[in-house]
Amino acid sequence: MNTASDIAPKKQKRSEQLIANFVNGFATDWHMAVPESYKQELDIRLTPRIKKTDNGKYKEEVYTQGHLYNFKEGQIFFDSAKAYDIWKDSLSSFRLACKIMNAEPVSFSTASDVEFKKTLSDGFVEYKLYKPNDKHDSVIEIGTFSSSQKEFVNFLKFGTTGTKNETDF
DSSP: OOOHHHHSOOOOOOBSSOSOOEETTEETTOSSBOBGGGTTTTTEEEEEEEEEETTEEEEEEEEEEOSOOOOOTTOEEESSGGGGSOHHHHTTTOSOEEEEEEEEOOEEEESOTTTOOEEEEOOEEEEEEEEEOTTSSSEEEEEEEEEOHHHHHHHHHHOOOSSSOGGGO
16 A cells, blocks of 8 residues: 655755856846745745765755746736836836736646655646737737746746747747
């Protein structure tokens, strides 16, 4: 008979290689200006690590990367850091905005009640893209897109949705 410890997900090894480096509060070299406050959604967190020196070992907290992305409904992203300023002033500072309409996080799930096998669920993100109108006094909806959480991270980083060419955004 399987016990809870038999079906519990194995601890995921967290990497010190981060998918984002933050400078001046935003991810550098990303298509969308992702604020540093989204580290939790990117599964970037401080993790205790044992470091070795000639004098022995010591514990240090370092940022590590996981795969449990968790973007949520209502979160908004722009392709320019300036767009996060006062709204009426920001309409002229970005070309693309993204609003999450619905989302489920990446999580562990049981593949079958019989097998008791844990698998990683991709989660999903449904989001709308917008661009400023010609007068830069309002936004126009471009379309609605759905993706896994990981594909959404790729959109934020590279500007591709999987359904449009990269040059469309």
